[in-house]
Amino acid sequence: MSTWHQNEAVLEDEAVHTEPPALYKVLLLNDDYTPMEFVIHVLQRFFAMNRERATEIMLKVHHEGRGLCGLFPRDIAATRVEQVSAFARRRGHPLACIMEKN
Numbered sequence: 001m002s003t004w005h006q007n008e009a010v011l012e013d014e015a016v017h018t019e020p021p022a023l024y025k026v027l028l029l030n031d032d033y034t035p036m037e038f039v040i041h042v043l044q045r046f047f048a049m050n051r052e053r054a055t056e057i058m059l060k061v062h063h064e065g066r067g068l069c070g071l072f073p074r075d076i077a078a079t080r081v082e083q084v085s086a087f088a089r090r091r092g093h094p095l096a097c098i099m100e101k102n
Contacts, residue, residue: 022101026069026082028061029096036062038093040092043069046084071102 008085026047028039036058047069061067072080078100088095 005075012056021073023071024074024099025102026077026080026084026099027066028057028069029098030061030065031094034088034093038088038091039095040061041048042084042087042095045080046080046087069097 019056028042039058039061040051040054041056043049044051047054049057057069069080080095081099084095084097088097
């Protein structure tokens, strides 16, 4: 048999509302030196795009100055930016990859 004591606190479950993590855009920027074929290769290698989609994004970069590679949580976006930038530099290309909060 249980006894209720007046000084005991009753804890009630409260719904915990967590926000999904902020997403960041990873973008490639146009330059006058990086070959189009190299940009397509980067999009396929680092963003798992098929050749057709990679070509569409490359043309957007070429004509509009920038193209969206994807939306990612901050840490993943930062890693992709670093990977792409390092890969391009090692191959002698000035391809710029940046991230912006969505």
